[in-house]
Amino acid sequence: MSSVLRSAVTGVGGYLPADIVTNDELSKVVDTNDAWIVERTGIHARHRAAPDEAASDLAVAAARKALAAAGRTPAEIDLIIVATTTPDLTFPATAAIVQRKLGAPIGIAFDVQAVCSGFVYALSVADGFVARGMSRCALVIGAETMTRLMDWTDRGTCVLFGDGAGAVVLEPVEGKGDATDRGLLGFALRCDGTKQDLLYVDGGPSTTGTVGHLRMHGREVFRHAVVNISEAVRAAAIDAGVELSAIDWFIPHQANQRILAGVAHRLGIEHERVISTVANHANTSAASIPLAWAQAIDDGRIKPGQLLLVEAMGGGLTWGACVIRF
Ligand code: UT7
Numbered sequence: 001m002s003s004v005l006r007s008a009v010t011g012v013g014g015y016l017p018a019d020i021v022t023n024d025e026l027s028k029v030v031d032t033n034d035a036w037i038v039e040r041t042g043i044h045a046r047h048r049a050a051p052d053e054a055a056s057d058l059a060v061a062a063a064r065k066a067l068a069a070a071g072r073t074p075a076e077i078d079l080i081i082v083a084t085t086t087p088d089l090t091f092p093a094t095a096a097i098v099q100r101k102l103g104a105p106i107g108i109a110f111d112v113q114a115v116c117s118g119f120v121y122a123l124s125v126a127d128g129f130v131a132r133g134m135s136r137c138a139l140v141i142g143a144e145t146m147t148r149l150m151d152w153t154d155r156g157t158c159v160l161f162g163d164g165a166g167a168v169v170l171e172p173v174e175g176k177g178d179a180t181d182r183g184l185l186g187f188a189l190r191c192d193g194t195k196q197d198l199l200y201v202d203g204g205p206s207t208t209g210t211v212g213h214l215r216m217h218g219r220e221v222f223r224h225a226v227v228n229i230s231e232a233v234r235a236a237a238i239d240a241g242v243e244l245s246a247i248d249w250f251i252p253h254q255a256n257q258r259i260l261a262g263v264a265h266r267l268g269i270e271h272e273r274v275i276s277t278v279a280n281h282a283n284t285s286a287a288s289i290p291l292a293w294a295q296a297i298d299d300g301r302i303k304p305g306q307l308l309l310v311e312a313m314g315g316g317l318t319w320g321a322c323v324i325r326f
Helices: 034-041 055-070 094-102 115-130 193-198 218-240 257-267 285-298
Strands: 004-015 019-022 045-048 079-083 108-112 138-145 163-175 183-191 199-201 214-216 249-252 307-314 318-325
Touching: 004 055, 004 115, 004 183, 004 285, 034 257, 045 163, 055 079, 055 094, 055 138, 055 163, 055 285, 079 094, 079 115, 094 108, 094 138, 108 115, 115 138, 115 163, 115 183, 115 285, 115 307, 115 318, 138 285, 163 183, 163 285, 183 218, 193 199, 193 218, 218 257, 218 307, 218 318, 249 257, 249 285, 285 307
Parallel strands: 079 108, 079 138, 249 307
Antiparallel strands: 004 163, 019 045, 138 163, 183 318, 199 214, 307 318
Protein backbone atom coordinates (compact mmCIF):
# COMPACT_ATOMS: atom_id res chain seq x y z
CA MET A 1 0.00 0.00 0.00
CA SER A 2 1.33 3.47 -0.85
CA SER A 3 2.19 5.73 2.09
CA VAL A 4 0.77 9.19 2.70
CA LEU A 5 1.95 12.06 4.87
CA ARG A 6 -0.28 12.89 7.84
CA SER A 7 -0.18 15.79 10.32
CA ALA A 8 0.22 14.21 13.75
CA VAL A 9 -0.48 16.08 16.98
CA THR A 10 2.66 15.44 19.04
CA GLY A 11 2.00 17.84 21.92
CA VAL A 12 -0.88 19.76 23.50
CA GLY A 13 -0.77 22.55 26.09
CA GLY A 14 -3.14 24.99 27.71
CA TYR A 15 -2.82 28.18 29.72
CA LEU A 16 -5.41 30.00 31.84
CA PRO A 17 -4.73 33.40 33.40
CA ALA A 18 -4.56 33.42 37.22
CA ASP A 19 -7.55 35.67 37.93
CA ILE A 20 -10.81 33.68 38.38
CA VAL A 21 -14.14 35.52 38.19
CA THR A 22 -17.13 33.78 39.80
CA ASN A 23 -20.80 34.24 38.92
CA ASP A 24 -21.35 35.93 42.27
CA GLU A 25 -18.71 38.53 41.41
CA LEU A 26 -20.47 39.23 38.08
CA SER A 27 -23.77 39.68 39.90
CA LYS A 28 -22.24 42.80 41.46
CA VAL A 29 -21.54 44.21 37.95
CA VAL A 30 -24.79 43.34 36.07
CA ASP A 31 -28.31 42.21 36.97
CA THR A 32 -27.62 38.47 37.04
CA ASN A 33 -27.24 35.65 39.54
CA ASP A 34 -25.37 32.39 39.98
CA ALA A 35 -28.52 30.26 39.70
CA TRP A 36 -29.52 31.69 36.26
CA ILE A 37 -26.00 31.38 34.81
CA VAL A 38 -25.53 27.81 36.06
CA GLU A 39 -28.98 26.65 34.92
CA ARG A 40 -28.90 28.27 31.45
CA THR A 41 -25.19 27.72 30.62
CA GLY A 42 -23.47 25.40 33.12
CA ILE A 43 -20.86 28.10 33.74
CA HIS A 44 -19.62 28.60 37.32
CA ALA A 45 -16.49 30.69 36.71
CA ARG A 46 -14.19 32.06 34.03
CA HIS A 47 -10.56 33.25 33.93
CA ARG A 48 -9.63 36.82 33.10
CA ALA A 49 -6.31 38.03 31.71
CA ALA A 50 -4.40 40.58 33.79
CA PRO A 51 -4.39 44.14 32.37
CA ASP A 52 -0.82 43.71 31.13
CA GLU A 53 -1.47 40.21 29.67
CA ALA A 54 -2.15 40.18 25.91
CA ALA A 55 -3.44 37.35 23.72
CA SER A 56 0.15 36.71 22.59
CA ASP A 57 1.25 36.19 26.22
CA LEU A 58 -1.45 33.57 26.76
CA ALA A 59 -0.49 32.00 23.41
CA VAL A 60 3.21 31.82 24.31
CA ALA A 61 2.46 30.18 27.68
CA ALA A 62 0.27 27.53 26.02
CA ALA A 63 2.79 27.03 23.20
CA ARG A 64 5.65 26.40 25.66
CA LYS A 65 3.61 23.63 27.32
CA ALA A 66 2.70 22.06 23.96
CA LEU A 67 6.35 22.19 22.84
CA ALA A 68 7.48 20.55 26.10
CA ALA A 69 4.86 17.80 25.65
CA ALA A 70 6.12 17.21 22.09
CA GLY A 71 9.78 17.25 23.17
CA ARG A 72 10.42 20.17 20.79
CA THR A 73 12.05 23.57 21.23
CA PRO A 74 11.10 26.96 19.74
CA ALA A 75 14.18 26.67 17.49
CA GLU A 76 12.46 23.82 15.60
CA ILE A 77 9.23 25.71 14.82
CA ASP A 78 8.80 26.63 11.12
CA LEU A 79 5.09 27.51 11.07
CA ILE A 80 2.91 29.36 13.61
CA ILE A 81 -0.82 29.84 13.10
CA VAL A 82 -2.76 31.70 15.77
CA ALA A 83 -6.55 31.53 15.74
CA THR A 84 -7.79 34.64 17.51
CA THR A 85 -10.58 37.19 17.49
CA THR A 86 -8.78 39.35 20.02
CA PRO A 87 -5.35 40.07 18.47
CA ASP A 88 -2.84 42.17 20.39
CA LEU A 89 -2.89 44.75 17.57
CA THR A 90 -4.72 45.23 14.28
CA PHE A 91 -1.39 44.25 12.77
CA PRO A 92 1.10 42.56 12.78
CA ALA A 93 -0.51 39.17 13.21
CA THR A 94 -0.44 37.84 16.77
CA ALA A 95 1.45 34.84 15.31
CA ALA A 96 4.34 37.17 14.40
CA ILE A 97 4.41 38.49 17.97
CA VAL A 98 4.33 34.92 19.31
CA GLN A 99 7.25 34.00 17.02
CA ARG A 100 9.30 36.90 18.47
CA LYS A 101 8.36 36.15 22.10
CA LEU A 102 9.16 32.43 21.70
CA GLY A 103 12.44 33.23 19.98
CA ALA A 104 11.45 31.00 17.06
CA PRO A 105 13.46 31.39 13.85
CA ILE A 106 12.27 33.03 10.62
CA GLY A 107 9.47 30.90 9.18
CA ILE A 108 5.79 31.20 8.32
CA ALA A 109 3.49 32.96 10.81
CA PHE A 110 -0.02 34.34 10.40
CA ASP A 111 -3.42 34.52 12.08
CA VAL A 112 -6.70 32.84 11.21
CA GLN A 113 -9.98 34.59 11.99
CA ALA A 114 -13.01 32.32 12.21
CA VAL A 115 -14.05 33.37 15.74
CA CYS A 116 -15.00 30.38 17.92
CA SER A 117 -14.39 28.00 14.98
CA GLY A 118 -10.89 29.45 14.55
CA PHE A 119 -9.00 26.50 16.01
CA VAL A 120 -10.71 23.97 13.71
CA TYR A 121 -10.12 26.23 10.70
CA ALA A 122 -6.47 26.75 11.73
CA LEU A 123 -5.90 22.98 12.06
CA SER A 124 -7.08 22.49 8.48
CA VAL A 125 -4.83 25.31 7.22
CA ALA A 126 -1.82 23.85 9.07
CA ASP A 127 -2.62 20.42 7.63
CA GLY A 128 -2.15 21.98 4.18
CA PHE A 129 1.47 22.77 5.08
CA VAL A 130 2.41 19.77 7.24
CA ALA A 131 0.85 17.02 5.12
CA ARG A 132 2.53 18.51 2.01
CA GLY A 133 5.92 18.36 3.68
CA MET A 134 6.21 22.17 3.81
CA SER A 135 6.40 22.25 7.62
CA ARG A 136 8.32 19.86 9.87
CA CYS A 137 7.13 21.38 13.14
CA ALA A 138 4.05 23.59 13.32
CA LEU A 139 2.34 25.36 16.19
CA VAL A 140 -1.43 25.85 15.99
CA ILE A 141 -2.68 28.07 18.79
CA GLY A 142 -6.09 29.33 19.87
CA ALA A 143 -5.59 32.41 22.07
CA GLU A 144 -8.26 34.81 23.27
CA THR A 145 -8.89 37.70 25.62
CA MET A 146 -12.67 37.69 25.03
CA THR A 147 -13.35 39.63 28.25
CA ARG A 148 -11.92 42.69 26.43
CA LEU A 149 -14.78 42.55 23.89
CA MET A 150 -17.57 42.51 26.45
CA ASP A 151 -20.21 45.16 27.00
CA TRP A 152 -20.32 44.95 30.80
CA THR A 153 -23.87 46.32 30.82
CA ASP A 154 -25.19 43.42 28.65
CA ARG A 155 -26.00 40.51 30.95
CA GLY A 156 -26.94 38.34 27.96
CA THR A 157 -23.29 38.15 26.83
CA CYS A 158 -20.83 39.33 29.48
CA VAL A 159 -21.39 36.32 31.74
CA LEU A 160 -20.61 33.82 28.96
CA PHE A 161 -16.97 34.44 28.03
CA GLY A 162 -13.51 33.98 29.49
CA ASP A 163 -9.83 34.27 28.55
CA GLY A 164 -7.26 31.56 27.83
CA ALA A 165 -5.10 29.82 25.25
CA GLY A 166 -4.43 26.32 23.99
CA ALA A 167 -1.82 25.04 21.56
CA VAL A 168 -0.89 21.92 19.63
CA VAL A 169 2.32 20.90 17.88
CA LEU A 170 1.86 19.23 14.48
CA GLU A 171 4.53 17.11 12.81
CA PRO A 172 4.47 15.01 9.61
CA VAL A 173 4.24 11.21 9.99
CA GLU A 174 3.93 8.45 7.41
CA GLY A 175 0.52 6.81 7.23
CA LYS A 176 -1.25 4.16 5.14
CA GLY A 177 -4.02 6.52 4.05
CA ASP A 178 -6.74 4.89 6.14
CA ALA A 179 -8.45 5.59 9.47
CA THR A 180 -5.86 3.63 11.45
CA ASP A 181 -3.31 6.38 10.70
CA ARG A 182 -2.16 8.77 13.36
CA GLY A 183 -2.97 12.46 12.70
CA LEU A 184 -5.65 14.71 11.25
CA LEU A 185 -7.96 12.33 9.35
CA GLY A 186 -10.98 14.32 8.21
CA PHE A 187 -12.53 17.79 8.18
CA ALA A 188 -15.78 19.63 7.51
CA LEU A 189 -15.69 23.44 7.49
CA ARG A 190 -18.67 25.73 6.93
CA CYS A 191 -19.58 29.44 6.88
CA ASP A 192 -22.96 31.11 6.33
CA GLY A 193 -22.28 34.84 6.00
CA THR A 194 -26.00 35.64 5.81
CA LYS A 195 -26.18 34.94 9.57
CA GLN A 196 -23.67 37.67 10.45
CA ASP A 197 -26.15 39.68 12.52
CA LEU A 198 -26.72 36.84 14.98
CA LEU A 199 -23.22 37.14 16.46
CA TYR A 200 -20.71 39.91 15.71
CA VAL A 201 -18.63 42.74 17.15
CA ASP A 202 -19.96 46.24 16.44
CA GLY A 203 -16.61 47.85 15.61
CA GLY A 204 -13.50 47.41 13.49
CA PRO A 205 -10.60 49.25 11.87
CA SER A 206 -12.27 49.91 8.50
CA THR A 207 -15.72 50.84 9.81
CA THR A 208 -15.84 52.53 13.21
CA GLY A 209 -12.12 52.72 13.87
CA THR A 210 -12.82 51.17 17.28
CA VAL A 211 -12.57 47.66 18.71
CA GLY A 212 -16.29 47.39 19.46
CA HIS A 213 -18.31 45.08 21.68
CA LEU A 214 -19.68 41.59 21.15
CA ARG A 215 -23.39 41.42 20.20
CA MET A 216 -25.39 38.20 20.09
CA HIS A 217 -28.92 36.92 19.58
CA GLY A 218 -28.32 34.03 21.94
CA ARG A 219 -31.44 32.00 21.34
CA GLU A 220 -30.99 31.93 17.52
CA VAL A 221 -27.27 31.14 17.82
CA PHE A 222 -28.14 28.32 20.19
CA ARG A 223 -30.58 26.79 17.70
CA HIS A 224 -28.15 27.05 14.77
CA ALA A 225 -25.36 25.57 16.88
CA VAL A 226 -27.16 22.34 17.72
CA VAL A 227 -28.44 21.72 14.17
CA ASN A 228 -25.40 22.82 12.15
CA ILE A 229 -22.68 21.29 14.30
CA SER A 230 -24.32 17.88 14.09
CA GLU A 231 -24.25 17.98 10.27
CA ALA A 232 -20.58 19.02 10.19
CA VAL A 233 -19.61 16.32 12.69
CA ARG A 234 -21.19 13.64 10.51
CA ALA A 235 -19.47 15.08 7.41
CA ALA A 236 -16.05 15.09 9.11
CA ALA A 237 -16.54 11.48 10.21
CA ILE A 238 -17.38 10.49 6.62
CA ASP A 239 -14.32 12.40 5.35
CA ALA A 240 -12.16 10.49 7.85
CA GLY A 241 -13.82 7.13 7.07
CA VAL A 242 -14.85 6.48 10.69
CA GLU A 243 -18.12 5.74 12.45
CA LEU A 244 -19.15 8.06 15.29
CA SER A 245 -19.36 4.97 17.51
CA ALA A 246 -15.58 4.59 17.10
CA ILE A 247 -14.81 8.05 18.52
CA ASP A 248 -13.14 7.76 21.94
CA TRP A 249 -13.49 11.42 22.92
CA PHE A 250 -15.71 14.17 21.64
CA ILE A 251 -14.12 17.61 22.36
CA PRO A 252 -16.66 20.33 21.58
CA HIS A 253 -16.20 24.07 21.59
CA GLN A 254 -17.19 25.11 25.11
CA ALA A 255 -19.97 27.70 24.75
CA ASN A 256 -22.83 26.32 26.80
CA GLN A 257 -23.33 22.98 28.58
CA ARG A 258 -26.81 22.75 27.04
CA ILE A 259 -25.31 23.03 23.51
CA LEU A 260 -22.73 20.33 24.32
CA ALA A 261 -25.47 18.06 25.61
CA GLY A 262 -27.84 18.86 22.71
CA VAL A 263 -25.24 18.09 20.02
CA ALA A 264 -24.10 14.90 21.78
CA HIS A 265 -27.69 13.73 22.16
CA ARG A 266 -28.45 14.40 18.48
CA LEU A 267 -25.39 12.39 17.46
CA GLY A 268 -26.00 9.55 19.91
CA ILE A 269 -22.76 10.24 21.79
CA GLU A 270 -23.01 9.35 25.51
CA HIS A 271 -21.98 12.09 27.92
CA GLU A 272 -19.18 9.85 29.25
CA ARG A 273 -17.37 10.42 25.91
CA VAL A 274 -17.74 14.24 26.00
CA ILE A 275 -15.00 16.50 27.41
CA SER A 276 -16.60 19.47 29.15
CA THR A 277 -14.70 22.37 30.71
CA VAL A 278 -17.34 25.07 30.27
CA ALA A 279 -18.12 25.09 34.01
CA ASN A 280 -14.73 26.56 34.88
CA HIS A 281 -13.47 28.07 31.61
CA ALA A 282 -16.71 29.54 30.14
CA ASN A 283 -16.48 30.35 26.41
CA THR A 284 -12.86 31.06 25.46
CA SER A 285 -13.68 31.15 21.73
CA ALA A 286 -10.83 29.70 19.59
CA ALA A 287 -8.96 28.58 22.73
CA SER A 288 -11.67 26.35 24.14
CA ILE A 289 -10.95 23.11 22.23
CA PRO A 290 -7.17 22.91 22.79
CA LEU A 291 -7.70 24.00 26.44
CA ALA A 292 -10.21 21.19 27.00
CA TRP A 293 -7.94 18.74 25.16
CA ALA A 294 -4.95 19.70 27.34
CA GLN A 295 -6.99 19.33 30.52
CA ALA A 296 -8.24 15.86 29.54
CA ILE A 297 -4.66 14.73 28.81
CA ASP A 298 -3.49 16.09 32.17
CA ASP A 299 -6.26 14.27 34.06
CA GLY A 300 -5.47 10.99 32.25
CA ARG A 301 -8.60 10.63 30.14
CA ILE A 302 -7.20 11.27 26.63
CA LYS A 303 -4.36 8.95 25.63
CA PRO A 304 -2.18 8.57 22.53
CA GLY A 305 -3.74 6.44 19.81
CA GLN A 306 -7.31 7.39 20.67
CA LEU A 307 -9.76 8.73 18.12
CA LEU A 308 -10.88 12.32 18.85
CA LEU A 309 -13.56 14.48 17.30
CA VAL A 310 -13.37 18.25 17.79
CA GLU A 311 -16.11 20.65 16.70
CA ALA A 312 -16.95 24.33 17.00
CA MET A 313 -19.34 27.04 15.94
CA GLY A 314 -19.05 30.82 16.12
CA GLY A 315 -19.46 34.23 14.54
CA GLY A 316 -19.78 34.31 10.77
CA LEU A 317 -21.61 32.13 11.31
CA THR A 318 -18.75 29.66 10.97
CA TRP A 319 -18.67 26.06 12.12
CA GLY A 320 -16.71 22.90 11.55
CA ALA A 321 -15.36 19.61 12.83
CA CYS A 322 -12.18 17.54 12.62
CA VAL A 323 -11.41 13.87 13.32
CA ILE A 324 -7.95 13.19 14.77
CA ARG A 325 -6.15 10.02 15.80
CA PHE A 326 -4.00 11.30 18.67
O1 UT7 B 1 -19.43 30.48 20.87
C1 UT7 B 1 -20.55 30.38 20.07
C2 UT7 B 1 -21.49 31.46 20.31
N1 UT7 B 1 -22.28 31.47 21.48
C3 UT7 B 1 -23.16 30.53 21.84
O2 UT7 B 1 -23.16 29.44 21.38
C4 UT7 B 1 -24.22 30.94 22.81
C5 UT7 B 1 -25.57 30.49 22.35
N2 UT7 B 1 -26.66 30.90 23.19
C6 UT7 B 1 -26.80 30.56 24.49
O3 UT7 B 1 -25.96 29.92 25.06
C7 UT7 B 1 -28.06 30.95 25.21
O4 UT7 B 1 -29.02 31.40 24.27
C8 UT7 B 1 -27.85 32.04 26.29
C9 UT7 B 1 -27.09 31.44 27.46
C10 UT7 B 1 -27.09 33.20 25.70
C11 UT7 B 1 -29.20 32.54 26.79
O5 UT7 B 1 -29.98 31.48 27.27
P1 UT7 B 1 -31.50 31.35 26.85
O6 UT7 B 1 -32.04 30.23 27.58
O7 UT7 B 1 -31.55 31.32 25.35
O8 UT7 B 1 -32.11 32.69 27.43
P2 UT7 B 1 -32.80 33.91 26.66
O9 UT7 B 1 -31.79 34.68 25.90
O10 UT7 B 1 -34.00 33.40 25.94
O11 UT7 B 1 -33.29 34.77 27.90
C12 UT7 B 1 -34.24 34.28 28.83
C13 UT7 B 1 -34.39 35.30 29.93
C14 UT7 B 1 -34.64 36.72 29.42
O12 UT7 B 1 -35.57 37.33 30.27
P3 UT7 B 1 -37.11 37.53 29.82
O13 UT7 B 1 -37.05 38.35 28.57
O14 UT7 B 1 -37.61 36.13 29.58
O15 UT7 B 1 -37.71 38.22 30.99
C15 UT7 B 1 -33.30 37.39 29.58
O16 UT7 B 1 -33.39 38.76 29.76
O17 UT7 B 1 -33.20 35.35 30.72
C16 UT7 B 1 -32.78 36.72 30.83
N3 UT7 B 1 -31.33 36.76 30.94
C17 UT7 B 1 -30.67 36.73 32.11
N4 UT7 B 1 -31.09 36.67 33.37
C18 UT7 B 1 -30.18 36.64 34.35
C19 UT7 B 1 -30.43 36.82 29.94
N5 UT7 B 1 -29.17 36.83 30.44
C20 UT7 B 1 -29.30 36.77 31.79
C21 UT7 B 1 -28.39 36.75 32.85
N6 UT7 B 1 -28.85 36.69 34.12
N7 UT7 B 1 -27.04 36.78 32.65
